[in-house]
Amino acid sequence: MKKVQPLVEIRTSPHIHHSHSxxxxxxxxxxALLPLVLFWVFQYGISALLLLxxxxxxxxxxxxxFARMAGRQSPLNDHSALITGILLALxxxxxxxxxxxxxxxxxxxALGKAIFGGLGYNLFNPALVGRAFVQAAFPVAITSWTPAYxxxxxxxxxxSTLALPLMRPADSSTWIAELxxxxxxxxxxxxxxxxxxxxxxxxxxxxxxLLLSLTSGASGQMPGLLIIFCALYLIxxxxxxxxxxxxxxxxxxxxxxxxxxxxSSRFADPLFVLLTGGLLLGALxxxxxxxxxxxxxxxxxxxxxxxxxxxxxxxxxGALPEGVMYAILLGNALAPLIESVTQxxxxxxxxxxxxxxxxxPATATTPEQRHE
Amino acid sequence: xxxxxxxxxxxxxxxxxxxxxxxxxxxxRRMPFSPRIVVPLSQHFGAAAKALVHKGQELVRGEPIAAxxxxxxxxxxxxxxxxxxxxxxxxxxxxxxxxxxxxxxxLAASQQVMYEGDLDWQQATPEExxxxxxxxxxxxxGGAGFPSHVKLKIxxxxxxxxxxxxGCECEPYLTTDHRLMxxxxxxxxxxxxxxxxISGAKRAIIGVEDNKMDAVAALRQTIGNDKTISVGxxxxxxxxxxxxxxxxxxxxxxxxxxGFPFQVGVVVNNVATLALIGNLLPRRRxxxxxxxxxxxxxxxxxxxxxxPLGTPIRFALEHAGYFGDASRLxxxxxxxxxxxxxxxxxxxxxxxxxLVFDKAAKASEAQPISPCIYCGRCLDACPVHLNPxxxxxxxxxxxxxxxxxxxxxxxxxxxxxxxxxCPANIPLVQYFRIAKSINRxxxx
Ligand code: SF4
Ligand code: SF4
Numbered sequence: 001m002k003k004v005q006p007l008v009e010i011r012t013s014p015h016i017h018h019s020h021s022x023x024x025x026x027x028x029x030x031x032a033l034l035p036l037v038l039f040w041v042f043q044y045g046i047s048a049l050l051l052l053x054x055x056x057x058x059x060x061x062x063x064x065x066f067a068r069m070a071g072r073q074s075p076l077n078d079h080s081a082l083i084t085g086i087l088l089a090l091x092x093x094x095x096x097x098x099x100x101x102x103x104x105x106x107x108x109x110a111l112g113k114a115i116f117g118g119l120g121y122n123l124f125n126p127a128l129v130g131r132a133f134v135q136a137a138f139p140v141a142i143t144s145w146t147p148a149y150x151x152x153x154x155x156x157x158x159x160s161t162l163a164l165p166l167m168r169p170a171d172s173s174t175w176i177a178e179l180x181x182x183x184x185x186x187x188x189x190x191x192x193x194x195x196x197x198x199x200x201x202x203x204x205x206x207x208x209x210l211l212l213s214l215t216s217g218a219s220g221q222m223p224g225l226l227i228i229f230c231a232l233y234l235i236x237x238x239x240x241x242x243x244x245x246x247x248x249x250x251x252x253x254x255x256x257x258x259x260x261x262x263x264s265s266r267f268a269d270p271l272f273v274l275l276t277g278g279l280l281l282g283a284l285x286x287x288x289x290x291x292x293x294x295x296x297x298x299x300x301x302x303x304x305x306x307x308x309x310x311x312x313x314x315x316x317x318g319a320l321p322e323g324v325m326y327a328i329l330l331g332n333a334l335a336p337l338i339e340s341v342t343q344x345x346x347x348x349x350x351x352x353x354x355x356x357x358x359x360x361p362a363t364a365t366t367p368e369q370r371h372e
Numbered sequence: 373x374x375x376x377x378x379x380x381x382x383x384x385x386x387x388x389x390x391x392x393x394x395x396x397x398x399x400x401r402r403m404p405f406s407p408r409i410v411v412p413l414s415q416h417f418g419a420a421a422k423a424l425v426h427k428g429q430e431l432v433r434g435e436p437i438a439a440x441x442x443x444x445x446x447x448x449x450x451x452x453x454x455x456x457x458x459x460x461x462x463x464x465x466x467x468x469x470x471x472x473x474x475x476x477x478x479l480a481a482s483q484q485v486m487y488e489g490d491l492d493w494q495q496a497t498p499e500e501x502x503x504x505x506x507x508x509x510x511x512x513x514g515g516a517g518f519p520s521h522v523k524l525k526i527x528x529x530x531x532x533x534x535x536x537x538x539g540c541e542c543e544p545y546l547t548t549d550h551r552l553m554x555x556x557x558x559x560x561x562x563x564x565x566x567x568x569x570i571s572g573a574k575r576a577i578i579g580v581e582d583n584k585m586d587a588v589a590a591l592r593q594t595i596g597n598d599k600t601i602s603v604g605x606x607x608x609x610x611x612x613x614x615x616x617x618x619x620x621x622x623x624x625x626x627x628x629x630x631g632f633p634f635q636v637g638v639v640v641n642n643v644a645t646l647a648l649i650g651n652l653l654p655r656r657r658x659x660x661x662x663x664x665x666x667x668x669x670x671x672x673x674x675x676x677x678x679x680p681l682g683t684p685i686r687f688a689l690e691h692a693g694y695f696g697d698a699s700r701l702x703x704x705x706x707x708x709x710x711x712x713x714x715x716x717x718x719x720x721x722x723x724x725x726x727l728v729f730d731k732a733a734k735a736s737e738a739q740p741i742s743p744c745i746y747c748g749r750c751l752d753a754c755p756v757h758l759n760p761x762x763x764x765x766x767x768x769x770x771x772x773x774x775x776x777x778x779x780x781x782x783x784x785x786x787x788x789x790x791x792x793x794c795p796a797n798i799p800l801v802q803y804f805r806i807a808k809s810i811n812r813x814x815x816x
Contacts, residue, residue: 012802014788015706015729016388016544019749019795022742078742120743120796241748295748295761339762346780347616347756348629353636 025239026079032230033086044094047158054098056085058105066114080119087127095146095158104130124332125289224275231284247304248283255312282324292332294339307331379582381607382617384755386789388544395547402678405477409452409682412472415720416517418444429456434485446509446519449658451680453481465717489656498570508652509659513644517722524570530634535573539580539643540613543705548663549643551676553587557594563650571639576601579618581608611787615640666692670728686715700729707788742796750790760790760800767803772810
């Protein structure tokens with residue numbers, strides 16, 4: 001047998017590498033979101049399913065479109081657009097008109113990601129950019145929540161879902177009222193989220209209900225336990241930095257507590273604050289998005305605390321019942337600044353020679369003695 | 373595993389698979405002499421040695437064949453009894469050709485070391501001992517090959533009170549220091565005492581990772597009740613063996629950025645270096661052989677080999693049962709070693725291991741490079757607390773000066789931890805090396 005000179009590969013150290021790849025990490029985020037998606041569809045039925053498909057489909061198509069334009073390769077392989085689509089859908093009301101959902105998805109990719117140069121270069125969480133856009137553009141539709149667990153939810157569409165583009169969506173309340181009469185559930189008539197109910201009616205519900213969300217009436221509310229559970233999966237696989245959600249929730253808690261103690265009739269109790277609105281989902285799945293958050297340890301803490309603080313301030317003093325979205329976008333905007341002022345102290349920087357061990361200079365150092 | 377949590381360590385770092393089990397249990401074995409020996413004149417940090425021999429000259433093993441060129445240089449000795457074939461340009465591990473003495477071995481010769489003398493090190497002055505160490509050709513036996521006598525020479529205005537002996541061997545696969553501590557602890561202790569005498573250190577601490585508790589036991593037994601020498605057990609983690617990190621763990625002192633250990637009263641030496649000093653100095657011998665680990669998926673007979681310096685890699689690999697189809701040869705550990713450009717390059721003084729990775733091992737590393745997703749894992753890995761993610765972004769924008777001036781690029785010692793954990797597979801360390809060399813160019 002002839003001996004072949006093997007092709008010797010030249011490369012630089014390190015020669016070993018150990019990490020999940022970016023696509024693997026993103027795919028696992030998708031897995032972690034799946035239970036939430038299923039639960040959401042279970043809560044709201046086919047309207048929610050259709051909305052999800054439209055939103056996700058639009059994000060994927062937009063991602064591909066913009067990547068083609070920029071000449072980048074196989075952008076869908078990193079699954080990040082899929083995550084954007086899912087997160088965006090989960091923040092929309094289930095009866096949100098489909099055409100508006102498509103616009104939200106397009107804006108999320110176009111303004112949230114593509115103009116910055118794609119994944120890794122974006123400043124903001126794309127899903128929240130899309131959500132913020134439709135919040136401003138369609139203020140009525142974005143706040144029209146349908147109750148969860150409507151009896152006919154797997155058979156009929158919520159009327160507003162199928163609204164034609166540029167048309168004012170049909171008012172769903174008569175439809176809901178009819179459904180309510182048919183099934184003799186009068187509770188179901190409420191279409192306010194728990195947060196709106198508290199904000200405008202002073203009703204703060206029951207914590208267990210918020211954690212589980214298994215009863216009707218809790219619309220726009222994901223079960224807190226499920227969200228935490230899904231996030232724990234990512235944390236256990238070292239695919240999410242747990243410090244971010246902990247800092248966000250901690251920031252919200254320490255802001256809400258003194259307010260509540262000061263005047264419990266005007267301000268919500270801290271647990272209610274943590275469990276309502278999108279705070280859990282936002283803290284665990286949006287604020288923790290690596291791209292928009294600082295990487296320095298102290299930066300992460302400050303970023304999280306700012307988001308938690310701003311969320312509670314908006315909720316307590318602003319005109320809007322929900323503040324987490326704007327708080328995260330603000331956090332994203334501040335991230336580069338926060339990071340630049342929280343650079344870690346590097347080994348050996350700021351320390352000096354041990355003077356106790358230094359002799360009075362007798363002879364000068366020869367140049368050869370300076371080494372390395 | 374949990375006991376290791378009790379042992380001291382530095383913050384951050386990574387835990388690559390150790391891969392030491394196969395060779396850690398294998399005693400040091402001598403490798404036969406290769407028919408051809410290549411001794412490059414520059415195997416160390418500093419000026420190349422000057423050849424003392426000419427073509428056709430007969431050599432006896434251990435005889436000086438090249439002299440040191442100044443203080444920052446070391447001599448070379450004949451690793452084998454044989455005849456000089458020439459002093460020629462030959463390929464080096466890094467690629468460019470360098471001058472080397474080529475020796476044809478007399479395979480029938482007894483290979484006795486004839487060149488030796490006596491040295492009563494306890495009577496010798498530190499200056500004499502430093503000179504003797506330079507004459508032995510000793511250099512740091514891992515990394516850049518820094519001349520040992522220079523390292524032990526403390527500038528006159530500093531006092532050193534502690535000798536830190538580095539027995540961490542934190543690189544995966546490497547087991548030579550481990551075997552050495554087990555098999556040659558007497559040489560090591562003698563070397564430590566010589567180094568203490570030279571540096572004036574009052575105490576010595578041998579830092580050993582807790583995956584080598586048998587070595588710790590062996591050392592403690594050899595030390596007996598000498599109160600000046602102790603063993604400090606540290607947690608197994610990469611890069612525990614980085615001298616400034618180990619020094620901080622063992623003494624609590626932090627070396628100023630850009631400074632040297634002697635500024636905080638410490639001198640650091642590797643166990644392999646000190647064991648050889650202990651072995652060679654009393655007999656005034658030169659450094660002609662070293663122990664290396666040959667391992668990796670591509671060899672059938674991995675082990676710890678005592679190998680003559682100048683042995684071509686090809687010969688060493690064939691002896692270790694090389695399949696002949698592996699595509700990656702690493703001189704040194706997988707985290708900081710270099711790939712060898714060809715099989716014809718020789719084993720030199722600083723080479724601690726020869727690792728052969730096959731294609732299968734390579735596939736898992738062939739992940740595509742994607743943009744940084746700012747996951748922060750590199751920050752959690754960097755033992756000197758740099759911000760590799762930001763440095764990487766600056767490097768992409770070619771802002772090399774900013775990297776050095778504002779983000780402490782020069783404190784990076786290229787340990788590779790950041791690249792190791794990066795999910796985007798960004799070659800961060802490579803960027804940093806390029807940035808440093810461009811900064812050096814510009815400074816000229
Ligand atoms: S190679 Fe440099 S930047 Fe990367 S982890 Fe090591 S010291 Fe830090
Ligand atoms: S590990 Fe890689 S992807 Fe993560 S922050 Fe560092 S450079 Fe970016």
